[in-house]
Amino acid sequence: MEFTGSDIQPHQVFNELDKFGLLLGLERLPQESNIIYKKRLLDVFTHRANSTTQGLVYGITRELGLEIEQKLLIKPTGDDTKVGLSIKGTKLCVYSDYYNKEFLDIGGVDQEYDLWNLDGNAYTLQEVMNIINGNASIPFLATHLGSDLSERSSTLLECSTSSDALTESLSGKGTVISLDNDAVVEGSEYFFPSRFEKVNTASEVTEAHHYHLDYLSGTITTFVILPRDAYIRYNYRIKELYVESSPVIIGNLQSEDLREKMFVQVEQPNDEPAVDGRPTHFGADIINELLSVHPLTFNK
Amino acid sequence: MDRISPVTQEVVNTFPDWTRIRTSDQSVGFQLLNSVSNHVENLELNLQRLRDNLYLNTVNLKELSLIHKIDVSAFDFTKEFQNGIFLRYTTPTAKGFYLLGGVETETPIKNIDDGSIATFVNADPDRISSSSSFQGTPISISNNVVTTLTLKLGESNSIYPLNHHHTEGGKFYFILDGGYPYLKLKDQELKRSRIRIVGKNDKDEEDSETLIFPWKSRIPSSKNWKTIEYIEYYDIEDIANDSSAKISIYSEDIQQSDYLSLSNLRYSENRNKIDEFWGIIDYSSGDTPGDSSYLERVEYVTDDVHALLRGTADKFTKQRWRLKKVSGADILDVSDMALIPYQNKFWVIDETNLYLFPLSIENYEKFDKLQERDDETEISINVVTEDVVTGEEVSLEIWHEREISAIEKIKVWYTLPVSGTDVYLTSAGVNEFVNISTNKRILFKGTFPLAEEGTYVIRASVQYEGERTETDCRLFLNRTKKAIKEFDLTSILSGSQTAEGIYFDSNHNLQLKASDNTYYKIDQHKDIMLIDFNNKTVYLHEKYTKVTIE
Numbered sequence: 001m002e003f004t005g006s007d008i009q010p011h012q013v014f015n016e017l018d019k020f021g022l023l024l025g026l027e028r029l030p031q032e033s034n035i036i037y038k039k040r041l042l043d044v045f046t047h048r049a050n051s052t053t054q055g056l057v058y059g060i061t062r063e064l065g066l067e068i069e070q071k072l073l074i075k076p077t078g079d080d081t082k083v084g085l086s087i088k089g090t091k092l093c094v095y096s097d098y099y100n101k102e103f104l105d106i107g108g109v110d111q112e113y114d115l116w117n118l119d120g121n122a123y124t125l126q127e128v129m130n131i132i133n134g135n136a137s138i139p140f141l142a143t144h145l146g147s148d149l150s151e152r153s154s155t156l157l158e159c160s161t162s163s164d165a166l167t168e169s170l171s172g173k174g175t176v177i178s179l180d181n182d183a184v185v186e187g188s189e190y191f192f193p194s195r196f197e198k199v200n201t202a203s204e205v206t207e208a209h210h211y212h213l214d215y216l217s218g219t220i221t222t223f224v225i226l227p228r229d230a231y232i233r234y235n236y237r238i239k240e241l242y243v244e245s246s247p248v249i250i251g252n253l254q255s256e257d258l259r260e261k262m263f264v265q266v267e268q269p270n271d272e273p274a275v276d277g278r279p280t281h282f283g284a285d286i287i288n289e290l291l292s293v294h295p296l297t298f299n300k
Numbered sequence: 301m302d303r304i305s306p307v308t309q310e311v312v313n314t315f316p317d318w319t320r321i322r323t324s325d326q327s328v329g330f331q332l333l334n335s336v337s338n339h340v341e342n343l344e345l346n347l348q349r350l351r352d353n354l355y356l357n358t359v360n361l362k363e364l365s366l367i368h369k370i371d372v373s374a375f376d377f378t379k380e381f382q383n384g385i386f387l388r389y390t391t392p393t394a395k396g397f398y399l400l401g402g403v404e405t406e407t408p409i410k411n412i413d414d415g416s417i418a419t420f421v422n423a424d425p426d427r428i429s430s431s432s433s434f435q436g437t438p439i440s441i442s443n444n445v446v447t448t449l450t451l452k453l454g455e456s457n458s459i460y461p462l463n464h465h466h467t468e469g470g471k472f473y474f475i476l477d478g479g480y481p482y483l484k485l486k487d488q489e490l491k492r493s494r495i496r497i498v499g500k501n502d503k504d505e506e507d508s509e510t511l512i513f514p515w516k517s518r519i520p521s522s523k524n525w526k527t528i529e530y531i532e533y534y535d536i537e538d539i540a541n542d543s544s545a546k547i548s549i550y551s552e553d554i555q556q557s558d559y560l561s562l563s564n565l566r567y568s569e570n571r572n573k574i575d576e577f578w579g580i581i582d583y584s585s586g587d588t589p590g591d592s593s594y595l596e597r598v599e600y601v602t603d604d605v606h607a608l609l610r611g612t613a614d615k616f617t618k619q620r621w622r623l624k625k626v627s628g629a630d631i632l633d634v635s636d637m638a639l640i641p642y643q644n645k646f647w648v649i650d651e652t653n654l655y656l657f658p659l660s661i662e663n664y665e666k667f668d669k670l671q672e673r674d675d676e677t678e679i680s681i682n683v684v685t686e687d688v689v690t691g692e693e694v695s696l697e698i699w700h701e702r703e704i705s706a707i708e709k710i711k712v713w714y715t716l717p718v719s720g721t722d723v724y725l726t727s728a729g730v731n732e733f734v735n736i737s738t739n740k741r742i743l744f745k746g747t748f749p750l751a752e753e754g755t756y757v758i759r760a761s762v763q764y765e766g767e768r769t770e771t772d773c774r775l776f777l778n779r780t781k782k783a784i785k786e787f788d789l790t791s792i793l794s795g796s797q798t799a800e801g802i803y804f805d806s807n808h809n810l811q812l813k814a815s816d817n818t819y820y821k822i823d824q825h826k827d828i829m830l831i832d833f834n835n836k837t838v839y840l841h842e843k844y845t846k847v848t849i850e
Binding site: 002012020028033041046 | 356362367368375847
């Protein structure tokens with residue numbers, strides 16, 4: 001008697017790695033080897049899944065057995081710590097005064113490139129590289145880390161050349177204090193005690209309530225030794241920003257930007273905000289895709 | 301039992317140190333406890349595996365995870381009857397078909413006769429193949445003066461960066477030679493020689509790891525590294541003055557003189573935990589054993605940990621085994637070996653073949669001959685040179701162990717293992733007692749050459765006043781190991797490549813290194829099946845394109 005093809009069925013054997021899978025909430029994919037499964041299990045600890053956009057990308061990428069890879073390395077080239085660059089939603093944003101424009105929303109983005117739009121000049125990694133490296137007003141240098149420059153740039157995860165805010169104690173460190181990080185983002189600092197006044201140069205520090213911050217070197221100069229509760233909160237420019245990418249692309253339907261891409265916007269009278277109209281071709285594709293996952297009878 | 305467990309020595313160590321049970325592995329007590337200790341060893345090995353499986357970083361990646369099954373409900377198994385009563389099902393003949401170089405190739409599928417899942421899981425491979433290979437440049441820095449470690453990237457004579465030849469990362473191995481003592485008192489604190497590695501790990505993260513050198517030994521990194529950017533060293537004694545402190549760094553664990561036992565269960569007769577190593581000695585035609593390859597079991601010369609810490613203790617060979625092919629012929633040019641994790645077995649390669657061997661120490665044969673020994677005998681046979689192989693000489697002494705009676709005559713002889721010929725050492729080859737001329741406790745000293753493989757029976761008889769005689773008897777084994785499996789590597793190697801080394805990578809895959817730095821991942825295939833006659837299901841280890849059952 002002969003058996004071929006589907007007669008010979010794979011049969012998964014539960015082993016120790018599957019026990020870890022139960023503990024970590026990550027099932028083995030059909031016919032997945034121990035080596036690959038262990039790699040995914042370890043990834044649970046490095047790329048935490050949660051309900052944020054990033055957490056969803058991490059979780060879904062892992063559950064589908066896909067990979068998050070580093071695609072670009074972005075390094076600053078100039079001394080101006082005000083300039084910043086970020087990938088946010090569907091856009092590549094460039095700021096001339098990063099802290100004020102991004103965090104305080106004064107003046108908005110200086111340059112914006114659409115990563116999702118085929119005509120947006122930033123649709124592929126090659127185009128993103130061209131924008132960063134070919135534009136004198138963007139003092140950053142991008143290096144490609146993969147092998148395929150034609151990959152879609154919408155796969156890049158959100159990131160920024162500016163770090164998250166961090167707080168550093170300044171007590172007991174003398175009158176010339178070198179911060180843990182250099183290249184402090186200009187305008188991002190908050191100095192406590194707030195009675196202290198910032199002066200423009202170190203030579204102008206002539207009184208007890210003066211302080212000077214050299215943004216590039218991350219050095220604080222004071223006239224007196226600071227009190228015990230003194231601290232500074234600041235953002236700093238990241239020296240080497242590794243931009244990660246995942247084949248899983250997540251958009252937020254609450255975002256005006258994505259809604260504009262998915263639905264034709266219908267203008268409203270009296271300057272009221274536009275509302276979503278019929279789906280665009282792009283929107284129709286996504287809706288069809290979603291319908292194939294959840295049948296129309298779902299929840300009826 | 302057919303093997304002597306390393307656990308047995310620790311079990312018999314509970315007896316006083318002058319007892320035969322503790323000092324002789326041929327004593328009845330030792331052999332009795334050995335039968336129990338073999339089970340204890342199995343238990344210990346399984347506990348080691350289970351302990352490692354508790355943590356993701358050490359989990360055994362060769363645990364069975366995927367097999368294949370066929371529903372054979374349409375197949376009628378032949379029933380066997382005895383006196384009209386159903387006895388069993390007849391095992392059908394099965395063949396599997398797989399693609400080899402694009403050609404469908406047939407192989408018989410053996411049934412697991414005992415129907416045991418353990419046998420099915422732990423079966424040895426029946427064939428090998430290689431599905432992937434890569435070219436790599438291994439890191440191999442030997443005996444570099446430790447101070448050069450401080451030279452960073454860009455400085456002259458800098459060794460950095462050290463890129464692992466597995467691009468996805470792997471372990472590095474370090475040997476610190478000299479710079480001892482490895483443990484010393486400095487500023488009222490105990491300091492140990494150690495290094496700190498800084499670099500990029502296998503997750504592409506900046507990372508560091510500190511390695512401590514307890515004594516002169518090969519230390520693997522516990523993390524997997526893609527790149528080492530620099531290494532710092534601490535408390536390596538008198539660096540400025542002692543230029544003999546040297547470090548060796550390797551990215552592959554091949555062609556080492558010995559490898560630390562992966563189970564490492566051995567204790568000395570003094571109840572100290574000791575390290576056990578396994579290695580290969582390859583003799584050429586001009587050497588005493590002739591053109592041949594031997595497995596060796598290695599220990600430190602002392603079980604005193606302080607001597608090891610001082611760095612003064614070296615290793616020495618305890619036992620050797622001549623390695624044989626499945627056919628029984630000698631393997632002549634073994635180039636490397638690899639101990640198999642969680643199995644008491646090891647792989648060996650010569651230039652064109654891969655062999656699988658059991659690692660366990662076999663028990664003596666011809667135990668019945670020991671019945672010739674008188675229980676209360678005053679004499680004893682001491683073999684001075686335990687580690688002797690073909691072509692070398694066994695040196696032995698006959699001692700008057702307990703001086704109760706006066707001995708007048710003596711006769712010493714041995715029996716060859718294959719021919720069974722008796723050879724007399726005391727009376728010019730004649731079976732006769734000779735008078736003893738000495739009144740010392742050593743009654744006789746002699747040597748004889750090992751010419752045959754197997755168990756020699758050595759006997760000594762003495763005659764007391766009044767013609768009362770007593771005999772001592774002991775066995776001596778000229779050891780060999782015969783391969784369980786043998787595979788031709790020429791189908792994997794290409795052109796003029798020869799096999800140079802084997803090792804297990806960080807994913808527990810067996811890697812074969814060819815002479816031109818090509819690395820082949822060796823896939824092992826088990827052509828076996830387990831039949832569930834009641835549910836009419838056949839379980840297979842392999843995925844075949846076609847299976848026939850008749």
